[in-house]
Amino acid sequence: MKPPPLHERIRAEIETAILNGDLRPGDRIPIETDLMAQYGCARMTVNKALSALASAGMLERRKRAGSFVARPRAQSMVLDVPDLAAAVAARGQAYRWALTSRKITAPDQAEAAALGVRAKVLKLTGVHFADGLPLAFEERMVNLELVQAIAEADLSQTPPGSWLIAHVPWTEAENRISAAETPPGIARALGIDRGAPCLILERRTWRGADTVTRVRQHFVADRYELIARFGPSGN
Amino acid sequence: MKPPPLHERIRAEIETAILNGDLRPGDRIPIETDLMAQYGCARMTVNKALSALASAGMLERRKRAGSFVARPRAQSMVLDVPDLAAAVAARGQAYRWALTSRKITAPDQAEAAALGVRAKVLKLTGVHFADGLPLAFEERMVNLELVQAIAEADLSQTPPGSWLIAHVPWTEAENRISAAETPPGIARALGIDRGAPCLILERRTWRGADTVTRVRQHFVADRYELIARFGPSGN
DNA sequence: TAGTGGTCTAGACCACAGC
């Protein structure tokens, strides 16, 4: 009925191109004068769209150079979607990842419903180590339809979370954090006593309406602390 | 050395007035034409400043009515700075708060250093109940220099977190989340077994450089789950 | 219905960083 404002249309089109992968990190966006000609509008209108994308962190704008699709922010977003490898390294500890299982399968009925994913998924388990001590046990599912490239990645070397942060853009995420006694099987994998407390982090990540990945991590209680710092409107 | 852009100066001045309390929630901001005269600039410059504040959630702009200082978002920010009373109610459970201790004191040396607060503080402890069952044990310190009004609030009725969310603006917060065995004294207050796992949430909140409050909550592990949903750039 | 914000224009000058 009511057409959206032009600057909003421009913003949305570029954003879509980035999320689709048509524009990849590092790619250059046409300069404002070109877009202005392309859309037949004034420069300020284009500027408004690009400024909004830049302040949302999707573009990086450099004078004399142009506007570029921003690279995924491995560091700055560590707080919200932690990259364990980076977090451990930042604490000055040696990080190691051990992949313990890997298979490609169709999700069963319950999983398909929970994930909203009918396609094939990659299922992984593994253990994160800090300074040689087990830090967390990880169980993960990755939507292979959305992230085909991960089937070829060497996930015995790179932890899947680090790979995903570096390669896959996302639009929304949800963390669920709880505490419990460590389940026996996981306690064994972590080398801790049965009944010891653990911190459980479950995260789902979406791109648009599609689930990218879902992961559950059991942390040894006294070896990890989740820290998030933020402002009232997100930052 | 380099003067900030005018729209940024306008934005900062209004933001400061809001955070200082010179402008209170619901107050009306001068209309764009007035600000344009006041700063001797074009309307688009004023508009840019006000739009930025609005998209940061500090202003609410209504056609024909004007621009108003936004009321604190008790609902939308529940994810980041949970108001337990609201969260429990949202789950359809009956919420109750029991204040167990309250005193006004100067922080000891360690606390003063940790808090960056030399002034007097209000120290509280209490228990949050959901449907009659203990949910969390809370220990809190509030900077009385910054939040004088809380000395008069009836915190046996209103939990301090709810009071603060409704009355005090903040600029930054930090959550630290961990798991552990419940300490004996707290286990007793919560009516659970010693050694039972618990989820520990420590939060500090700042207004500018000053600490507003610092709180530690021990949650009964199987009765609570922290959930945070967000986008890559905050939302 | 009139006041207000939302949007847009067709220019302009400047600072800056790559070339």
Next chain:
DNA sequence: CTGTGGTCTAGACCACTAA
């Protein structure tokens, strides 16, 4: 040095809604 984004102007028309 020059292309690029950053900022700003002095207008304009429109949509909405609260008075």
